[in-house]
Amino acid sequence: MENKEDNKTGTNRRNFLKLGLLSGVSAVAGLSIASNSEEEATVSGEKVRVLTPDGKMVEVDAESLNKYPEAHITPAESRKGIPNRKFVMVIDLAKCKNARKCVESCQKAHKLDYNEEFMKVQLIQDNEEGSPYWFPKPCFHCDEPPCVTVCPTGATFKRDDGIVLVDNDRCIGCKFCITSCPYSARQFNWGHKDKFEDKSQPYSPETSVPAAEGTVMKCDFCPDMLRQGKLPHCAQSCPMGVIYFGDKNEDIVTNGEETVRFSELIKNRGGYRHLEHLGTKPNVYYLPAVNRQFPLERGFDVDEDIIERYKDVPYVQELKKNGEI
Amino acid sequence: MDLEIRKRELVKEFSPMLKKSTKTSKIWMVFLIAVILVGIIAFILQAVKGHEVTGMRDNVVWGIYIINFIFFVCLSYSGAFISGILHFFKTPWKNSVMRIVEIITVLSLIIGPIFILLCIGRLDRLHYLFIYPRIQSPITWDIIAIITDLIGCFIYLYLTFIPDFAILRDNSKKAPAWKQKLYKKLAIGYYDTPTQREKLHKITRTMSAMIIALAIIAYSVLAWIFSLTLQPGWNSSIFAPYFIVAGLYSGVGVIIIAMYLIRKFYHLEHYIRKVHFIGAGVILLVISLLFGYFTFSEYFSRWFSHKTHDVNLLNTLFNRYFWMFIFANYIGVLIPIVILFFKKLRTIKSITFAALIAVLGLWFNRYLIVVPTLETPYLPIQDSRSEFIHYSATWIEWALSFAGVAAFILFFILLMRLVPIIPMSGIIDNEREQQKKTKQITQNQK
Secondary structure (H helix, E strand, O other), X not given: OHHHHHHHHHHHXXXXXXXXXXXXXXXXXXHHXXXXXXXXXXXXXXEEEEEOOOOOEEEEEHHHHHHHHHOOOOHHHHOOOOOOOOEEEEEEOOOOOOOOHHHHHHHHHOOOOOOOOOOEEXXXXXXXXXXXXXXXXXXXXXXOOHHHHHOOOOOEEEOOOOOEEEOOOOOOOOOHHHHHOOOOOEEEOOEOOHHHHOOOOOOEOOOOEOOOOOOEEEOOOOHHHHHOOOOOHHHHHOOOOOEEEEEOOOOEEEOOOOEEEHHHHHHHXXXXXXXXXXXXXXXXXEEOOOOOOOOHHHHHOOOHHHHHHOOOOHHHHHHHHOOOO | OHHHHHHHHHHXXXXXXXXXXXXXXXXXXXXXXXXXXXXXXXHHHHHHHEHHHOOOOOOOOOOHHHHHHHHHHHHHHHHHXXXXXXXXXXXXXXXXXXHHHHHHHHHHHHHHHHHHHHOOOOHHHOOHHHHOOOOOOHHHXXXXXXXXXXXXXXXXXXXXXXXXXXXXXXXXXXXXXXXXHHHHHHOOOOOOOXXXXXXXXXXXXXXXXXXXXXXXXXXXXXXXXXXXXXXXXXXXXXXXXXXXHHHHHHHXXXXXXXXXXXXXXXXXXXXXXXXXXXXXXXXXXXXXXXXXHHXXXXXXXXXXXXXXXXXXXXXXXXXXXXXXXXXXXXXXXXXXXXXXXXXHHOOHHHHHHHHHHHHHHHHHHHHHHHHHHHHOOOOOOOOOOHHHHOOOOOHHHHHHHXXXXXXXXXXXXXXXXXXXXXXXXXXXXXXXXXXXXXXXXXHHHO
8 A cells, every 4th residue: 555655656756857847947856856845744844955956955854855766767858867967976096995885885776786896896007016006997977988879779878967878678788888888887687687577666777777687787877866966876885985976067076075176186186087098088087096095905805706806916916925815 | 496405404404403302411401400409499598598598798798699690791791792703704614603602692691690689688679779770880880781781682692593493484394383383483474585684684793793892881881890899809990801801711611612512412523623613712812811911910010019908918819719819810821821822732622621721710710809809808807707707608609509500501402402503594694605606606607
């Protein structure tokens, strides 16, 4: 009974959303929050201030805010993007100690299995002299995305707000996007899994849940969170504040603790993009691993089979030989 | 009117090929059907359990399916290319190989795309390619190119069949009724009158020119699926011509093998002679030199400029794939060159052996283009599970691959039942030409 009611309000909200888009009211999130508070009888009295995706500060009831994730963005709606935004991520390599909280929270939010990772933490050594560093790697949401160009059905697409998404309702599973991505950011659902059957949450490319057999999936920058004015799961969960996320148009990025000017951060800290020479123009920037806060070895405090992944890195082989890990 | 008699003679001569099968051919058919059945079982397993049953995983997402796809499609293109060119030459010996080439062209073009379908995760959504087409995608170009090529090749094959259908219609009174009806329908009122002959000849000529162009375009597009990406082993400007040369290499090889087998099983020593083998062998020699040159240029520039990611790829090739690399790119090129270069070594058997080596080598060459590149991405693969690092095909993939080869041979045998493998109309045409010549000579003498 309760479920039924939930569904009902869900569709109502969707209708509101559609109405909002049609009438040209750009405050998508704001509108749905408003609709929420209209419907809900319970009011906690506690007010929360949130930033809507179009930059307005809105004060809403805390109760209605929690209900928001139920608002469903259909595959068609998800192609539009959040107006006037240009999302960027900055990853500060100096702070990363392979705590893997970004990976875990991402897996939890996207209902991924242990070995399915949208965010991967790799151990990279740029050259023989250079010291290795932990390298968290999400999808780079390129401005010239090779995956989008090669897709024969438009199942993967680039939105106005810079996010590259996969619509697994449209994907035919040709895997051309996987072979064309130079960053190995994409994964394929090779076999059937029970979680694909879980229809409690309607599919949206913005959440990538539920995944579908025979289709491609990847990091989506969590647009469902962004619509609520929240940070993506990886940025939110990082205990070190490694991952900054923000809007290039507003020139602001935040890791949840400090909010900084994006341009200044990149200028002052020598920000760069990985494999810049490929010309894909990523929207994920890296700050070089200088003046590190943790020794690299701290990152080996993880599962045995995760350490095993890095066995081919010469530095790790050396550490193992010396019995340090 | 002795040509009419000659036609009857030819039908009589070839009719054993069209009639009931011998014991060996029956055994062969049963064997081929069994292989295809195993393939069908493998396909059902894959359809039910998903692509998990293949050896493909997140890094190596394309395996031997796509290799077979390129291989068969390249056979087809080279067949189209060669038969198109043969059509322009007025050599009497081309007649015996024409139909073999044409059948290879069409059959491989039917089998090839089936392999790409095996590689697609959601076959139930295949129609999305037409509902939501994106013309920017090289896959869409490829679909357009293959469909155009398939239609073009079918028309061309049919055109070359018409005169033979007419001969068979007029001369197979003893054949079963359904076959007579079929011949009558397929001959579409062709009675070999001079105007009809002239017209058909013109159309076939135009089609053969178009088919050469189509083959070049279609195979270039196929090469672009790889070379338009940023991957170290694929992003190469010579890939399109390289693929065309490689296609010709395997195409000529398969034609030689087919010639050998058909000659042996159907006792056509009178029609398929040593001169054909030597002719095809010399062509194979030229193409193997070209192919070796392209292969060398491709790897030499990568090795010499030694960009980091190219070096990583070469490391993979020369460690894990050392013997395959040696076989595909050294033995597969040098042995055919040595055999075909020396006149003394050119016997029917040795030429066929050279062709076999060439075809096998080329298949492995394709393997080395597809798999090691995917195993050596820009960012190192750091995953604990071995199948995520290395690809090896499962029995399902092999079963389907062999089923494809078996289907190719089976269809070949069935098509040879319908129409003689040696075009009768070609023999008649040649004899007519000769008659004309002798007539002219006698007239001149008068």
